[in-house]
Amino acid sequence: xxxxxxxxxxxxxxxxxxxxxxxxxxxxxxxxxxxxxxxxxxxxxxxxxxxxxxxxxxxxxxxxxxxxxxxxxxxxxxxxxxxxxxxxxxxxxxxxxxxxxxxxxxxxxxxxxxxxxxxxxxxxxxxxxxxxxxxxxxxxxxxxxxxxxxxxxxxxxxxxxxxxxxxxxxxxxxxxxxxxxxxxxxxxxxxxxxxxxxxxxxxxxxxxxxxxxxxxxxxxxxxxxxxxxxxxxxxxxxxxxxxxx
Numbered sequence: 102x103x104x105x106x107x108x109x110x111x112x113x114x115x116x117x118x119x120x121x122x123x124x125x126x127x128x129x130x131x132x133x134x135x136x137x138x139x140x141x142x143x144x145x146x147x148x149x150x151x152x153x154x155x156x157x158x159x160x161x162x163x164x165x166x167x168x169x170x171x172x173x174x175x176x177x178x179x180x181x182x183x184x185x186x187x188x189x190x191x192x193x194x195x196x197x198x199x200x201x202x203x204x205x206x207x208x209x210x211x212x213x214x215x216x217x218x219x220x221x222x223x224x225x226x227x228x229x230x231x232x233x234x235x236x237x238x239x240x241x242x243x244x245x246x247x248x249x250x251x252x253x254x255x256x257x258x259x260x261x262x263x264x265x266x267x268x269x270x271x272x273x274x275x276x277x278x279x280x281x282x283x284x285x286x287x288x289x290x291x292x293x294x295x296x297x298x299x300x301x302x303x304x305x306x307x308x309x310x311x312x313x314x315x316x317x318x319x320x321x322x323x324x325x326x327x328x329x330x331x332x333x334x335x336x337x338x339x340x341x342x343x344x345x346x
Contacts, residue, residue, distance in 0.1 A: 107140050111297065115153055116304045122157050123312020124319070125328065126266030127248035127273075129154055131335045134245060135342050145294060147192060148284045150245045152298045153305055155277040158270040160309045165267040171260055173227035174271055177251065180231040181276045184238020189283045191243040202343050208249050208336035212329040224257040237272075241280050247273065249332065256328065265328075266316060 114136045122129035130150050137146040233254035241247025251272050260268055284290060319327075 108300070111137065111140060112301060112304050115301045116308045118150075119153065119157060119305050119308025120312040120315070122154065123161065123309040124315040125312075125331065126161075126269040127252055128331065128335065129157065130245035131248065131339065135339070143192075144289055145291070145297075147245055148281070148289045148294045149297050149301070151277055151280050151284060152294075153301065154245065154273060155281060156302070156305050157309050158274040158277060160306070161267060161270045161313075162274060164313070165270075170271060171258075171264070171268050173230055173258075174268065176227050176230035177234045177237075177254065178272055178275050180234025181238040181241065181247065181251075181272065182279050184235040184240075185242035185276065185279050185283055188239040188242020188244070189280075189287055191239070192289075193287060198343050202340060205336040205340035205343065208253075208332050209340070212253075212332040212336070216326070216329050216333075223259060224254070230254065238276065241276055242283060245280070247276055247280075249335075252328065252332065 114133055118129040118133040121132055133150050133153070134146055137150065141149070233250045237247040237250040240250065248269070251269060255265060255268065
C-alpha cells in the first residue's frame with residue numbers, strides 16, 4: 102500500500118472522526134462513513150469503520166472502566182445484538198438511502214424537542230430499552246451508525262454527563278464486536294481492509310488521546326446541550342447527503 106493522496110485523505114478522515122468519538126463518545130461513523138464513501142465502496146468502508154470504532158471503545162474503557170456501567174445497560178446491549186443480523190442483511194441486500202433519511206429526521210426532531218422544551222423528557226424505567234437497542238443494532242449492522250438511538254435513550258434516562266462517554270462505550274464495545282464478527286461471517290473482510298486498518302491504527306491512537314484531552318477540558322454543564330446541537334447538525338448533514346445523492 103503506497104501513501105498516495107487518497108490514503109492521506111482516508112487517514113485525515115479517520116483522525117478527525119477518532120477525535121470526535123473520543124471527545125464525545127459517539128459520532129465517528131456518522132462522520133467517517135459518508136466521507137469515506139467518496140474514496141471507498143460501502144462494503145470496504147463499513148468494516149474499516151467498525152474496526153476503528155471497536156478500537157476506540159477499547160482505549161476509552163481501559164482508562165474509564167469504573168465509570169462504564171449504569172442500571173439497565175444489559176437490556177440495551179442484548180437487544181442491540183439481536184438487531185445486528187437484520188442490519189447486516191440490509192447492508193448486503195438493500196439501498197440505504199431511505200433508512201438514512203428516516204434516521205436523520207428522527208435525530209433532528211428528538212434533539213430539537215429536548216432543546217425547546219423547558220422540562221426535559223425523561224424515561225423513568227427500562228421498558229423502552231428494547232426499542233433503542235433493536236434500532237441501534239439494525240443501524241449498526243447495516244451502516245455502523247448505532248450511536249444515535251443509544252445516545253437519545255441515554256439522554257432520556259438522564260445518564261450522568263461525567264460518565265456518559267464511558268457508558269456509551271459499554272454498549273458500543275460488545276455490539277461493535279458482534280458487528281465485526283457478522284461482517285466477517287458474511288464475507289466483507291478482505292486483506293485490503295486489514296491493511297487500511299493497520300495503517301490507520303497510529304492515527305486512531307493519536308485521535309483517541311486528543312479527544313480525551315478535549316473531553317476533560319469541556320465544561321460538563323454544557324455537555325447535554327452540546328450533544329443535542331451536534332446531533333441536529335449530524336442529522337441535517339445526513340439528510341442533505343441522502344436527499345441529493
